[in-house]
Amino acid sequence: AQRVTQPEKLLSVFKGAPVELKCNYSYSGSPELFWYVQYSRQRLQLLLRHISRESIKGFTADLNKGETSFHLKKPFAQEEDSAMYYCALGATGNQFYFGTGTSLTVIP
């Protein structure tokens, strides 16, 4: 069965500090991994996907198949990064499975 685990429900960092949001997955096939973000009073939206290997708003995430991880990282956190972050796994048949989410608070 597919599963996405985000071990941290809450994460607080100071502005300018590095931040890492953890995500582990289990999937028997070739995974497609995503990070979604939900800012206060906004809808859930895509932040980045592993296949594009891009950096969005300073965030990056590397797929580590050996450790089955897809951690989200940013070297210098900003106050506007405070939000709810969800890791998601794309499976065959257009099925997407989400973790429980991590609430990030950046302290000024």
Add this chain to the structure above:
Amino acid sequence: ETGVTQTPRHLVMGMTNKKSLKCEQHLGHNAMYWYKQSAKKPLELMFVYNFKEQTENNSVPSRFSPECPNSSHLFLHLHTLQPEDSALYLCASSQDRGTGELFFGEGSRLTVL
């Protein structure tokens, strides 16, 4: 109007009522989804429709009945719900064989009394 629109935004119903949630997307996508978001739980995938055909029913109780009359509209019919069904129901759409990006609506907050 563009994007994914859900109505109603809030719904309160009794356990014997019949109600429906509606989702509409103006993005030209051909895959649509219902997710359930409860406190302290991951987003639960309920149903997936590709080209109006249901391709996934994630062990959802029959008191939830989806309907997809065309690629732009998706309904979730509700009947004899339980209080534990109270949650935020999110609709999303994506382009089949596209980049895999889901576009979400703002959700319908359901309270079952």
